Each structure stands twice: as structure tokens, then as C-alpha cells.
Amino acid sequence: MPESKPLVLAAPEPRTLELIFKPQKLEELHTRYEVLEVPADEVASMGREVLERVRYILGQPPIAEETLASMTALRSVLNVESNLIDNMPYEEIFRRGIHVLTTGAVFALPVAEMGLAMALNLARGIVSADNDFRAGCELWGGDGNSGSRTLSGSDVGIIGFGDLGKALRRLLEGFRCNIKVFDPWLPPSLLREHGVSPADLGEVLAESDFIFVVSSVTSENRGFLGSEEFASMRQGSVFILLSRADVVDFEALLDAVAAKQIVAASDVYPEEPMPLDHRVRTLDGFLRSAHRAGALDTAFREMGDMVLEDMALMDRGLPPVRCKRAERETARRMRSRPVDVN
Amino acid sequence: MPESKPLVLAAPEPRTLELIFKPQKLEELHTRYEVLEVPADEVASMGREVLERVRYILGQPPIAEETLASMTALRSVLNVESNLIDNMPYEEIFRRGIHVLTTGAVFALPVAEMGLAMALNLARGIVSADNDFRAGCELWGGDGNSGSRTLSGSDVGIIGFGDLGKALRRLLEGFRCNIKVFDPWLPPSLLREHGVSPADLGEVLAESDFIFVVSSVTSENRGFLGSEEFASMRQGSVFILLSRADVVDFEALLDAVAAKQIVAASDVYPEEPMPLDHRVRTLDGFLRSAHRAGALDTAFREMGDMVLEDMALMDRGLPPVRCKRAERETARRMRSRPVDVN
Amino acid sequence: MPESKPLVLAAPEPRTLELIFKPQKLEELHTRYEVLEVPADEVASMGREVLERVRYILGQPPIAEETLASMTALRSVLNVESNLIDNMPYEEIFRRGIHVLTTGAVFALPVAEMGLAMALNLARGIVSADNDFRAGCELWGGDGNSGSRTLSGSDVGIIGFGDLGKALRRLLEGFRCNIKVFDPWLPPSLLREHGVSPADLGEVLAESDFIFVVSSVTSENRGFLGSEEFASMRQGSVFILLSRADVVDFEALLDAVAAKQIVAASDVYPEEPMPLDHRVRTLDGFLRSAHRAGALDTAFREMGDMVLEDMALMDRGLPPVRCKRAERETARRMRSRPVDVN
């Protein structure tokens, strides 16, 4: 009697179920649940007799108030796009205790690895050394190492300490760095428990050899890193931008690199792609990555694991613990644009 | 009465005292010791009244048997070049309990960082992604990630577990890899204590996603990695050569890369520099570094710290513990060529 | 204008503000807030003009529905007793998004240290060795070590993986144990991320040398460890009970110790104090602690720190992250009795 299975409404655009579930896990999904896949914009027109059976929504289709009201069995919206759009009556969702879950944590580890790779690259001039070697003008031994430095034991600053900041800190364990963290949403004691020093923004900027920006963009922090901030950094320090371009004044960043105040790398840009004639494409001291830091197949596939684990808990009347819960207080403050491509 | 200070005979070629001591430490050296700097080839012609006062030799000048016999107060040869040449009567040196110390451990950390950087580079295609971005043909998001993978949680093989292998293992701590080590000079239990799995060479080659070669070249292991060994590796695995080119059949390595069996990076070469028309310069899937992995000023400067700490212990009649001691059994087996440039 | 400060209603019984705040923090509380201290049972009779100004409740006084309705500015109930009693309209509290926070995490570390101390004690027979030494009948060296064993490298089972289980795992880091965890409220992947192996209850019982019970008592797990479970444990294994006596069949536990099936320690008892003639008082192979594991002054004093940090976040419209949030799903399942004494 398949009707007895709980109903999952799947509208994972721009993801697909095949992208986010390993084959075996997709099978598990279908074994445990009745799965109704629909285009996001057709949810509104579904019949009441279906809506009232929906236990989980997979994705973030637009949901009107009356649609939500019909979904009397709804326990959770599992948003696998993970950048919250304001297209549901969140206030009522929270009132009803429906969990709004996001799976962006899967990107933390690959992005953190990319960030570390960028830092080591800039610290050792790896790209230009390889290009010089190709061109036959490489410098050998110590002669090729002017400006080279180690990450181990250095002063590291991390701006933002969510999943990504935590993943980065873990990767840095073996490097025994002195890590300062600025995150205005977290209390000092919690940062200390992670073995990092709480600091204000000014300290992080002025006292770091390597700075990693991994904070979400919110209604309050757009462009909070501008020319003044870049000027306050240590001369020659390494600046890595991993989260969203909107948190920096991007032209000021490029100016600081052009002036050799800092070296920098970025995975994100104010426009994607950037114009073909933009100076970012040729600037020396700048390492470019085309928003590829997180988008690994292995990362997408972990989303399915997370979703299945939390649905199993919620099926038993327990709270979800694997995905991240959107919070009433902050859901509306987020300003990350949803992705068009995976 | 400056004569009362112990005498240090300094012949650190190709290093210089300024290279290996921070200014403050060089001052400490001169405060604690009488320092006699001589060209390496003039040691033989020094007078007996000087030789008999020498407590420490800094460097590895050629020493004849009769010169050694005159050095009745000699306690240690502190070889700051660190590749042992067979230019001293080592047998008698060991009989007399004179410590032969090397300072190569200072390179372990910068080389390990370079090795990790190379691994992350190849895993994420960072060099070609940056070059593509410069050229305006970059791929965005997941489209640019075919072949990309994470290091975290992967199977790692390390060949050789001296200072460099240990430094690499430490840097990998936060990545939670499954690490196999092949080192025929170390017993399994000691490897296990470092949290790695002892393995034979075949297992390391066949069961790793990333392979780091960090073993010294000895009289027994020249060219021990050849075409057969490369063929046994996982298709697409990442091979990083950090120690000495002589341990691999270099052409076989390039063949394996050209055939897309593996991707690879190397800091060392059979000839340095390599000919301008050598295929290594343009081979895709190969990342080039011109013997720069260890030669950082900060590394050289640590040598002085090590030397001063161990001399302080030996001054008090205690054994040295900071530098590495050459061993009677293995001193003659080493085949690393000494460096000409730092 | 002191009225402009947010109002805190303090009814921390059986705690006192002096117990839970360090003097300097108590001052900070009074500087930042207007603090109204009232006996718990007088909250109901407070006037509407006060109630509507209350931003935080410190404690868990009984709150009627109409009282709650009057508290229109209420953001959080900070329950410093930390065992939830069913004396508030929780459903409405959750609907309104008022955070119910508990501070029991302060006890995790001292209890975990006590648990580790108990395990090492039983593994080495420390109490009886000291008593024998006092009595002049001690055995020296290996003769005194029959039955002694090390914790390092052993198989450890942890039942329950909340704050206490996590604290215990952290203390065990240096011991390199093989740790299995049973916690039905957590998914396997989350346990693996903490470096422990998820296991079912049967495995934990049958395959451990040391078993720590640190799970809360809920409506579902009363007495889930009985004679059958004790019989399934390894002969001679060490059983440590740290959370609540109600999760075990206490007489069956004592029987298993009396039969020398296991050795055991407990900090909690079905009656506190236990009758003077109860066999628990003299049983060999049993280590007794009179509910003292967590009740350290330093632990109580940390509550104030937590509360102040989370109120600072909530003052800024941010969600609390330091205290533990009660969950809609599980708040009613908890069955720990509140304490009478601190």
C-alpha cells in the first residue's frame, strides 16, 4: 500500500535529484517515501488532497499562504539550493514549528580546501613559477623565493565563522597558526572553544599575514571591506575571498593588489562572468577562480545524505540535527543571491 | 680573557653565517664562542695550537685523519650543508663519540607546505583555471570542475617518513586522510604511533589517491620508481616528488603523465636546470617547481637556532637533541648530492 | 533614565544570582539590565505594566497562559535550573519564537572529568590500594596489579552523546581509544564527524572495556539497562553511570557487580541519599560518589557567563548560540527530576 508512505514534494531546481542523491540514496529515498517531483512554479496549482499529505518539501518553490495552510502535515522545507529566497510565508512556517533546513554545509570543506590552496599558492608563487618554467625563465632554489613564506606559525585572520570558517580552522590544525576570528553573530567564549581568538574587525585586518573572508552577505555587511580596510592590512599580506563578492568593494580590492599593498585571490565576483576586458583578468598578484570552489559533484551528492538523515529523525518525531536550520531572526537578513547554475 | 671561550671553526660553504643566523643569534654565537671563519680548503693547513682548541666545526670542510687527530677537544661537526660528503674519517669520528649533526630538518616544513600546495593544485586544477581566466575562456561553477576532487578523507601514500614525511603528516591532520606509509628503515609500531598505517611499497602505490615521495636517495633505492610502478598506481592519482629526482626514473614519470595515467608535480630534476627544449617544460598534467620548495630564508635562519641550542647542551656535557645525528650505519649509504647554491 | 534598560525577571530558585554569576558578571548584569528578583510563585500576581516590559526570564517560575500573554516583549526563558518542568505553556512559547534556553552544559566538563577519574580508579584499583596501604597490607609492584589495565587503546562505549558525551570524548583524545557511541537521537554521520563510531546499544554493551552512561532520562528509556544488558557486557568491564539513575535497573546493576560480572561506579542513585543499610554502601567493586560530579562552584558560575552572552545576542535581534535551546519535539519527553539542592 504505497499511499501509507510519507509524501515528499520534490522541486529542487536548479538542482536535480540525480545531482544531490547518490544512486543508492536515491533508491532509499524512493523506498522510504512517496516522491512527487514537480516544477517549482506548479506547486501553487496542486490539489488540496495532495497538499495535505505533504510531509516534506525538497527545494524552495514559491509557496503562498493558502498553499501552506493546506499543507497540514508539513514538517520541514529542506532547501537544497540553500540561499533563502523570500518566497514563502516564513513567519507562519516558523510559528507552526516547520523546520526550514539548508544544506549549504556540504560546500564548506571543498571551499575551505580551495581557500587553503589559494593561500599556499600566493605564499609560494606557484602559478607564476610554473608559467616561468614553461617559458624557460624560471629561477632556481632560493633565487626563486623572494617573497615566499610559510603559512605554518603565521597570523591568520578569519572573517565569519560559520560552517566554512570552521572547516577552514580544522584544515589549519596542522599548521599551528595564531588564528583570530571576527564574527559579530557569535560570542567570544564559543570562538575560544574552537581554539581561535575572538577579535574585532580592525584587529583581524591589521594583525594578520593571511586573511580569509568567509562571511555571508547580510543586509548589514554589504561592501564592509573597502579601500580604508585594505589600507589597514599588513603590507604584503594575503587576502582570500571565498564567500560573496558583495561583502567587499571589489574595485578597491583590485586597487590594493595593483598597488602591491596586498596579494589576493577570489572565487567570487560582482559579475559572473566578469567582462572580458576587465582588469581582474590580467592583474598580477591576483589569483582567479571562477566560482568553482564549492561546486564539486561529491559535495552536491552529500546533500542527499543529509536530507535523508534529518528526515529519518523527523519521521520519528525528533528534531533535525544534520542540516542547518534557518532562524526566525536571521532568515530575512540574508542577501546571498540564489544560483542559476549548480 | 676571550681565549677562555670555546673555539668554533666555521666553514659553512656554500652557506654563510649571515644566511644561517638571525642577526641577534649571530651576536649570541660571537658572545658565547670564539669564532674562526676559514675557507673550507684551508682547514688542513691550520696550526696544531689552533686545531687542538677547536670544540665545534660548523660546516663540512675536508678533514684529514691527522687533522682530526690534532683536534683533541672536538665534540661535534655541525654540518649546516646537511648532505654528508665522504670527506672526513667518519669511522674515527664515531669511535671518539664526536657528534656529526645535520640541520636539514629546517627544510621539512616549507617543503611539506609546498607538497601540500602542489597536491591541492593538481586536485583542483588551479594553475590552468587561472590561466584560462586570464585568457577569457574560464569555465564557471561545476562546469570548471571535471576531475576536481578534495584531499580530505582521501587515501594518501607517503614514501619515506623522516622529518619531511612527519611534517607532511602533521599538515594533513585537519584533512582526516587515510595515510599509508612505506619506510623500510622504520618499524611498524613507530609508524602506528604517528597515526599512519605501515604498508609495503606495492600497497602504497596501488591504493592511494595522492602519493608523496619524500625519501632520501640511498645506495639502495636509486630509480626504484619506474614505469612498472607508475602503471600500478590508481588511474588519475596525484604524484608529488619532493626529495630527490634520483629515486624515480624521471622519463618514466613523464611518460605516465603524458599517458594521463597520473598527474604529477616535482620540485627536483635529473638536471637542474633542465634543458630548454625538454618536454617537462610544457607537459600538461605536470606542475613544475625549480628546486624552491625548501630554500626559504626563514628556513636557513633556523639552522643557527638549532646549532646554538645543541652547542649549549654539549657545552654542559649533555648529548645534542635538536639537530639530526648522522648514524654510523647509514652515513655512508646516503647519496644526495650536496648543493652548489643555497 | 534607568527605565530604558531591558527588564530581566529573575526567579532562579533553587539557584541564586550569587551562585550563578561571578561578582563582576553580576555587576554587568545590573549595568546592562533592570533586574527584578521575585520568588518563583509570585510571578503570577505581577502587574501587567511590569509583565509587558519583561524581555528575559531567568529561572523557571510557573507561568500561566494569561501571564505569558501579557509578556508581550518576552524573548527568552533562560532556565538556569536546566531540568525542564512542565509549568509553562510551552506550545505557545514556541509558537511565539521565544527561546527556552538551558545552561546544563556547564556541568558537562566536571562530570566528564569525574567519569574519567572513576574509570581510571576502577582500572587501577586506586581506592583499595590506598586503603590497603593505610592498613599496612599493600602489595608492591606487579603483585598489586592483578586486574589492573590501561584505558589507552581500549574499547570504550558511550551511551548518549549530548554535551556530556562530547566532553567525555574530548577528554579521551589523548588516550586513543576505540570509541563506540549509541545515541538514537543523532544520525551516524554526525557521530563520525566527532571521530567516534556509531553503534547500536547491543554492540556498545558487548564490545566495550569501559562503558559510560551519559544519556538523559526520557519518557522512552527508563530502566533500559537491566540484568540482561549487564549480562551481555564483557566480563570484568568497567561501567560508569553519570547521568540519571532512572536509566538503569539499579538493583540489577548491583547484582552484576556483586557477581563480579562487571565493576562499576555511580554518581546518581534511585534515592538520594540511599538508606544507611543499603548494600550499595559496602559493595566491593563499586565506587560511590554522592551526586557531586557536576556541582562545582566553578560550573555554576559559568551559567552567568552563558546567559549574558546569549542575552547580548538577543538584544541585537540575533539568535542565542551559547545556551542549549529546548526543542518543541523533545521538551516534553525529558524526565529528569529538577534538583532541590544545588
Place this chain on the structure above:
Amino acid sequence: MPESKPLVLAAPEPRTLELIFKPQKLEELHTRYEVLEVPADEVASMGREVLERVRYILGQPPIAEETLASMTALRSVLNVESNLIDNMPYEEIFRRGIHVLTTGAVFALPVAEMGLAMALNLARGIVSADNDFRAGCELWGGDGNSGSRTLSGSDVGIIGFGDLGKALRRLLEGFRCNIKVFDPWLPPSLLREHGVSPADLGEVLAESDFIFVVSSVTSENRGFLGSEEFASMRQGSVFILLSRADVVDFEALLDAVAAKQIVAASDVYPEEPMPLDHRVRTLDGFLRSAHRAGALDTAFREMGDMVLEDMALMDRGLPPVRCKRAERETARRMRSRPVDVN
């Protein structure tokens, strides 16, 4: 042809081969080597044709110069008692490059666990709490915790940083203590690499909540901890003596405990056993262990593993790395008395 096997001369008194080898490892010993077991005092009278075939000595039998001269194939003395007696011509042994190895490292972990157990016991009053509970006069909850404290986050001092000190540091990892170490035989940088702060003796004594004494007794440090040193410690600090009684003025230690200046535990005593009427037997604030900290069967059995691993390396002409090597400089400075019983 069994004569072709290398010859091991076994005189392990007071150990026995059965004590130090697991059954399977004893079999391996006999498979790989010809083993000649002799009473220690009969080595001198053995024939030259046997002596010249001896490759390894297992134990520390008295060896005369002429006996040594006959042992032309000798590569190593594997001293499984591990406290060096001056009963061999060590100078000539070292000249010949014969490795003198000790296996005392096997005791490091069990002794470190005992030390940690003692520290936690004294910090929480576990023995007296259990005795009070037996007697029906226990105090419940916080009432029983006057003087209780946690080890986590405290200031810890370690005196001596050999195998035992290092094992202790590792066990303390999860406790996140601030660890100061005094060891005059080690340079500061090496201590820092182990994550501890180098300190002089005065600092360690005056600035620690817990002090662990794990230094060997040498010709220079007998009784270096006396009444003045105990007076300099923090009031109420915890003092744990694990290595040798000779490093402290034992009566001064007991005085400091009697005066409630410190609390203390010891595994070692000036006389073993101590007289039945000695005050150490009844002193409050003192925890007694009868030299049992290291003497675990599992520890003894590890000796065989170590010995087999190092002999395998030496058989191949490689230096041993598993056992500890006696050093020319310090072999004669050691003053630990050999044990009579295991």
C-alpha cells in the same frame, strides 16, 4: 642448519623471557634467533667460541673487558631491566658502536595514566568520598565539593620531559591545560614543538595548580625538591611524584602535606616497603600507591615487541629506533636503582 641463525644471549633477570614476550613473539624470537639463556653471573665463564658468535645480549649481565673483547660480533645490549648498572665497560662499548638499548618506555603510558588518575583523585576527593559513603556520612551535591576543582584549563607543571613526561602531555591533550615544563636536558624549542612552555624550576613550582614529577634521578638532582621548594608552591596545589623518591626530600614533602600547604600522591618511596608505623601510611591529603604505576603485565609484554623490532633493523645493518639508546654522556649520570621485583 640452525647454526646460521644469529645468536642472542639472554640474561634478562629479574625479568624472564615469558614476562617480556607474548607467546607468539617468543616463538618469533626462537624462529629468528638461536637463543642461549644463561644466569647473569655465568656469562663471564662462557667459552670464546660462543662469545664470538653473540650478536645481541638481552639483559644486563656483568661483562668484563676481556669478555667484551671476545664478543666480536656483538651489535647491541638490549637492557630489558632498563636501569643502567655500571657493570660493563661502557666506554669501549660506545667506541665500538654497540648500541646499548633500554626498554623503560613501555612504562611511560601506564605510569602517566596512574599520574592522571592521582591528580583527578586529589582534585575531587574521590577516595575520601567513597570511604565516607561506605561509612554513611557522605555529603551530597555541592556540599561534598569544598576544595573540588577541575583539571581542564588549569596550570600544569611537569618536571622532566622524557618518555613519561611526553606520555603525560599526550593524555592531557583533551584537558587543554596550560602546561609548563622544566627539563634542563632539553632545549626550549623542542619543548615548544610539543606544545608546552619551557620554564625554569621556580616558575613551574610557583605557577602550577598540578605538578607532576617525572624526572629521572641523576648524580645532580638528588633531593632537589625540599622544604623551600614545597613552600614556594601555590597553596592547595596538587603534587604527584611518579619517577623516583630520591629526587625529593620525602620528609619535607610529608611536612608540606601535613601543614595543608599542598595535597600529594606518590608511587615511590625512600624505602619500599615503608615501615608499618611511618606517618605516610595515615597522612590525610596524601594518596598512596605501592610502586605499582608501571608494573602492568601488558607493559612488560611490550618489551619483547620493541626488542624484536630493533633487532630486525640491526640485522639489516640499520640503526635501532624503537628502544631508547643509552648515551655516552649520560649513561654514567643515571642513579635509578635497578629493581629487585618486576
